Amino acid sequence: MRAVVTVTGTDRRGIIAKVSCFLAERNVNIEDISQTILGDKFAMIMMVDTSESKMDIAQLSKDCEEMGRSIGMSVRIQHEDIFNVMHNV
Amino acid sequence: MFNKFDVLETIDMIEKEHLDIRTVTMGISLLPCIRQNGEETASAVYDTVMKKAENLVKTAEDLSAEYGIPIVNKRVSVTPVSLITAAFPEKSVLVGRALDRAAKELGIDFLGGYSALVHKGTADYEETFIRTIPEVLASTSRLCSSVNVGSSKSGINMDAVRQMGETIVQTANLTKDEDGKGCAKLVVFCNAVEDNPFMAGAFHGVGEADTVINVGVSGPGVVQHALKFIPDADLTTAAETIKRTAFKITRAGQLIATQAAQRLNARFGIVDLSLAPTPARGDSVAHILEELGLEVVGGHGTTACLAMLNDAVKKGGVMASSRVGGLSGAFIPVSEDIGMIESAEAGKITLDKLEAMTCVCSVGLDMIAIPGDTPATTISAIIADEAAIGMVNNKTTAVRVIPAVGKGVGDQVNFGGLLGRAPVMPVHTGDAGKFIRRGGLIPAPIHSFKN
Known part of the structure; x- marks a missing residue:
């Protein structure tokens, strides 16, 4: 299943490393990655594939939230369809 | 396909603008x-x-996480x-x-x-x-x-x-x-509807299938936020912006509704395209109207503004869902909307203005505290007035008033949570007792004979 990981918050060193490592440990494959910095706000968006992961997305979502708290960022993983339906006719 | 700005827009809607499935x-x-x-x-x-x-609860929680x-x-x-x-x-x-x-x-x-x-x-x-x-x-x-x-x-x-x-x-x-x-x-x-997902008026109509999933969307904060970007635009542009926003909100509702129905082995019923406020700041229908240019909700212009909002929400939502129903439109409950509460507390909105507003939006006189000594016949007369508006205009209208026992105008009732708080509002004191005691049936209007 394809999902979208978003990481937002204040820019700091090591965010990509931390998040990539976290996803790799859970067998989630990163397919695409882009990032934007607006002022001091950092936003990273990753397209990922969770089909090899043994965890379901609800569990991944909880883990992402916890991991985000530990690095002072907001980290979410969401099924890609929520963006597909909201932004395509 | 979506781009990174679309993703960030959705995240902002959820994190900052109270987008949710109500x-x-x-x-x-x-x-x-x-x-x-x-x-x-x-x-x-x-x-x-x-x-x-x-x-039901577990499935909804799973969908929410997913x-x-x-x-x-x-x-x-x-x-x-x-x-x-x-x-x-x-x-x-x-x-x-x-x-x-x-x-x-x-x-x-x-x-x-x-x-x-x-x-x-x-x-x-x-x-x-x-x-x-x-x-x-x-x-x-x-x-x-x-x-x-x-x-x-x-x-x-x-x-x-x-x-x-x-x-x-x-x-x-x-x-x-x-x-x-x-x-x-x-x-x-x-004119109660048989597929309304919102409380307190939800019931499962006898014309419905055995088990059905109906979903009510929300998002007044999202609409208000979208309008903030166009403070000087004309009302045609404002209506278009509301339509686009309603489309996005409703699509999220449609996705959750179809998924929930599938997982719960039920039929997908409808998506109710309503803007339902809560007492939280940033989740108010009244504040949308104020964003459109009213100093305070309840003043002259409120009815026109609400009519435009209600219509634009429907137009955006209908395009986004395969089946719409329920009440669909903007809700104006007094105690559940911080903008309405503040206007009522300041004496800027009256029962009469609320009644006028119900002619153009989706429900009726909703969550309004009235003096505890209001006679039952006066409450019946309020109901009759609302029912007449609904009957003649082919729309749902409703009355949910709360007589505040032992309290009068200037006092407050507080229910807590989503039901909120409300100041006691004055009602007219002219006696309608004789009219109400006559009983019988007010016949259907001539334009109802369509067969």
């Missing part, structure tokens, strides 16, 4: 639960609701109970309490359908059923009740209107220790 409501038919007596029927009703909705969008309420609506207990109406209380017990055990916040449909006439069993409403609402916490007293096709049943005025007063008295909270769970409708 309710996933499972409609359940209770018709197969009718037994020989009240006790057995209540037991069958309890078993059916527990079985059909056993996975798609990353909050689902605020999980609810159940059932076949109007007056139909289930027609052979033993005095035992309706047992069914009401069984439903309330099921709601608590399922972990849902409200269950609707302690209802009667009497728009063309009140049967004896329905009159008895309606008499049980105050006691049931006083002895339950999650059960909601509604009565349909009129329709565009049949006219207005003024005997039922009279009885509902009395029922509201009795309910207020029996729940006076909680500021008349029982009345917050009681709605009187004209």
Whole structure:
């Protein structure tokens, strides 16, 4: 299943490393990655594939939230369809 | 395909603008639960609701985690109970309490359908059923009740209107220790819809399939935020912006509704395209109207502004969903909307203006506290006025007023949570008693004869 990981918050060193490592440990494959910095706000968006992961997305979502708290960022993983339906006719 | 700005827009809507799915409501038919007596029927009703909705809360929580969008309420609506207990109406209380017990055990916040449909006439069993409403609402916490007293096709049943005025007063008295909270769970409708997912007026119509999922979307904060970017645009542009925003919100609702129906082995019913406020700041329909240029909601211009908002929400939403229904439009409950509360506290919005607003939006006089000494006939007259607006304009209207026992204008009632707080608003004191006591049926308007 394809999902979208978003990481937002204040820019700091090591965010990509931390998040990539976290996803790799859970067998989630990163397919695409882009990032934007607006002022001091950092936003990273990753397209990922969770089909090899043994965890379901609800569990991944909880883990992402916890991991985000530990690095002072907001980290979410969401099924890609929520963006597909909201932004395509 | 979407781009990174689309993703960030959705995240902002959820994190900062209160975008959520307001309710996933499972409609359940209770018709197969009718037994020989009240006790057995209540037991069958309890078993059916527990079985059909056993996975409702978990499924909604899973969907919420998967798609990353909050689902605020999980609810159940059932076949109007007056139909289930027609052979033993005095035992309706047992069914009401069984439903309330099921709601608590399922972990849902409200269950609707302690209802009667009497728009063309009140049967004896329905009159008895309606008499049980105050006691049931006083002895339950999650059960909601509604009565349909009129329709565009049949006219207005003024005997039922009279009885509902009395029922509201009795309910207020029996729940006076909680500021008349029982009345917050009681709605009187004209043109009630059979697939409404919102409380307190939800019930599962007899024309519906066995088990159905209806979803109510929300998002006043999202609409207000979108309008902030175009402070000087003309109203055509503003309407377009509202339409686009309503489209996005509704698409999220449609996705959750179809997924929930599939996982719960139920049919997808409808998406209700409503803007439902909460007392939280940033989640107010009144503030959208103020964003459009009103100094304060309730002043002149409010009705026109609301008409535009309501229409744009529908147009954006209809495009986004394969099946729409319910009430669909902007809700204007006084106690559940911080902008309405503040306007009412400042004396800037009156009952008369609210009544005018109900001509152009989706429901009616909603969550309004009125003086505790308001006569039952005056409440009936308020109901009759609203029902007349609904009947003539082919739309749903409703009355959910709360007589604040022992309180008067200037005092406040506070229900807490989503039900909010409201100042007691003045009502007109001219006596309508004779008009209400006449009873009978106000005939349907001439334009209802379409066959």
